[in-house]
Amino acid sequence: MFDELNAERARNGRRALVLDRQLSAIARGYAREMLQERFIGHVTPSGATLEVRLHREGYVYHHAGENLAYTTGDENEAFAHLVASPGHHAIMLDGRFTKVGIGAVAASVYATMFVQEFADE
Numbered sequence: 001m002f003d004e005l006n007a008e009r010a011r012n013g014r015r016a017l018v019l020d021r022q023l024s025a026i027a028r029g030y031a032r033e034m035l036q037e038r039f040i041g042h043v044t045p046s047g048a049t050l051e052v053r054l055h056r057e058g059y060v061y062h063h064a065g066e067n068l069a070y071t072t073g074d075e076n077e078a079f080a081h082l083v084a085s086p087g088h089h090a091i092m093l094d095g096r097f098t099k100v101g102i103g104a105v106a107a108s109v110y111a112t113m114f115v116q117e118f119a120d121e
Contacts, residue, residue: 001075001102004075005017005079005092009093014093017099019099019100019102020099023119024102027102027103027117028105031114034068035105040068050117054117061120062096063094065117066115067082067088067116067118068113068115068116069088069114070112070113071112074112075112082116091118092116097118098119099118100118103117
């Protein structure tokens, strides 16, 4: 998904993102949390937003964004759904972002939760 994301950014005149290990760990953790708590959304049932979650992990940034995709397909299908969504696609192409973390957690043999976390320096 990381390679596809940077290829999409290149097709749209944006610079490549750097894969950030800490953001990837945060993305995997959030994917796991959504599956365990049985919800899908950018705000947890307890009210934690992306900004709250990044702060809690000690992640320093100025701008952040997030994409979520739950699919019964593979990462190619998840990516295609994100690209087809104007709001998600806009986040992928946002020129302020320089880093991305990608996490995927299997819900079962039939479904996977994908999370993309974007941030700047």
